[in-house]
């Protein structure tokens with residue numbers, strides 16, 4: 075006997091998580107119809123509200139399927155149900171969005187074109203055949219086209235394209251894949267592409283995409299407008315095109331990202347692990363740094379000179395799929411359209427001005443990009459993804475913080491800046507903003523801040539910043555806070571790094587934090603970076619650190635690693651002549667630098683591990699100068715790849731651990747003089763460079779494992795947190811993890827934010843929230 079209305083139940087279901095703008099309502103609608111349930115669904119300020127009426131068994135089925143059949147881009151964080159009185163409703167309705175009170179649901183991140191849309195794109199019988207802007211509720215741009223929430227078409231840059239009748243019908247049909255797909259469009263009603271010369275003249279062409287392909291294959295450099303900004307593109311199999319792009323962009327050594335036609339092509343270029351393949355195929359489509367096969371299978375050698383990795387990614391926009399639909403196109407250099415570390419260009423006029431000297435022609439379109447967003451970059455570290463750059467596909471997805479926070483802003487660092495806004499139990503990191511030292515970088519910072527504050531309706535009452543008085547972000551924070559009478563909280567750089575990783579893993583501390591980094595301002599005014607800290611979220615102590623050495627010339631020593639090599643070798647007891655010879659310094663340079671160090675002129679002391687890596691690379695690889703950040707260290711890791719990665723190395727490779735009295739809160743020091751004698755001894759004996767590089771990595775790992783064990787003995791703490799820019803070094807990270815675990819310690823690494831300065835603002839937000847929390851609960 076069928077259920078009678080008397081046995082029917084009615085319940086209220088509140089779902090929170092990423093459930094707006096991801097096809098969630100049509101999914102629920104279909105599910106309700108299939109389970110013969112009546113009721114309604116609507117977006118609310120925390121997610122969606124559903125009311126269901128029908129047979130209890132069908133309601134149970136519905137709830138089970140809600141979580142097991144969730145649409146690809148959605149993520150359910152919680153489902154809360156409560157009983158209601160049945161009202162005898164028939165049919166299921168989708169009700170209008172309620173915009174009540176504070177908004178806490180986010181805009182989804184941009185998502186790669188889905189398989190259904192790709193099929194339509196390439197189907198000559200489909201009405202969207204070769205239409206470069208097709209999308210559906212399972213794919214397409216989101217964050218980059220949104221002005222503010224709620225995420226609805228009038229709030230996006232699609233507002234100026236009224237839908238044609240056919241598109242509107244899809245948009246209105248709850249059973250259609252394009253139901254409420256905000257960027258829905260077709261060639262009749264949506265955006266379109268065209269070609270321009272570098273001088274801004276229209277290039278007449280029946281098929282601008284086909285013409286773009288011809289030009290790329292001829293070796294031209296093309297500016298192509300994408301999802302989060304313009305790309306500069308060249309045929310990656312054509313070394314002349316690639317070198318043209320390099321010359322014009324003034325980017326000589328830094329590896330270029332490679333977009334490849336499909337996974338097969340990626341496999342032919344790189345030794346991909348299963349995890350790397352999975353990461354490449356996620357909706358975020360990050361650039362994945364993978365081990366390159368040699369030889370480069372037709373890829374021009376100047377794409378990634380000097381290192382054994384390639385940054386590869388798959389097409390994620392319909393326009394890119396059209397470029398690769400031509401079988402002659404195998405791999406394209408796709409690099410952010412900018413000079414050096416300036417922000418990526420997004421606006422058509424801005425691109426015409428800024429890129430005129432770089433691109434031969436422009437493939438333009440008329441869908442406005444409202445948020446600049448570079449491609450994200452990630453690498454597999456110990457089998458799990460870790461961010462080098464967190465941007466398109468991930469922003470503005472919230473990262474939880476361990477404490478409920480009043481609205482706050484954390485401004486981040488100086489280079490590779492990312493800021494974070496926090497409220498409640500979530501932090502929202504901005505996209506990668508680049509270096510603030512350029513005026514245009516600061517403008518991008520302010521533009522993004524305004525946008526995210528507006529989007530999430532967060533009005534900060536506290537501003538967290540780095541302690542470095544010279545950082546533009548610090549100076550900006552102080553000015554901004556004083557104009558608004560806001561609370562300022564300064565957070566030490568390496569504490570912020572460790573707190574970021576603690577926040578991700580919801581650790582309250584105390585932990586042993588290995589903050590292994592390039593440069594950060596210490597509480598003693600010196601430059602830190604090889605730090606063993608005992609960390610709580612709201613405070614830290616310095617247990618041990620690398621012995622400080624002078625950094626002759628300050629920032630010049632970062633660009634010219636031979637200076638650090640010379641300084642380290644002098645500190646290790648080598649004579650001026652020996653040190654100069656090994657560091658590759660001229661007689662004149664030796665005299666100048668020695669004088670700088672003796673007289674303490676522009677030679678600040680640093681305990682940085684990043685600088686030690688630079689120095690080692692300068693001596694082992696004879697790398698005197700670098701073209702990009704951490705180049706020397708990356709090359710040193712690269713050359714070590716071919717050697718076994720074991721901690722079992724010759725006894726000469728050791729450090730001097732100068733133990734201090736921790737009961738008096740004195741910091742221990744790690745002296746590296748013996749390490750230098752070992753390296754030089756190996757060079758003299760003709761040991762191979764890969765072998766020396768591998769021994770150096772292992773020796774550094776052993777030194778910090780020893781320091782962590784000493785911290786364990788002094789404090790009893792068994793949790794070790796790894797952070798700082800040096801954690802991008804996969805060899806070091808993996809040696810540290812295995813070595814620490816072998817000592818019975820529990821190791822935590824970054825997964826949601828970058829271990830480098832891109833993760834700093836999230837760490838600052840965590841520390842500030844913890845400080846505010848402890849003050850309020852005292």
Ligand SMILES: [Zn+2]
Nearest residue numbers: 188191210213
């Ligand atoms: Zn789609």
Ligand SMILES: [Zn+2]
Nearest residue numbers: 238241260263
């Ligand atoms: Zn249309």
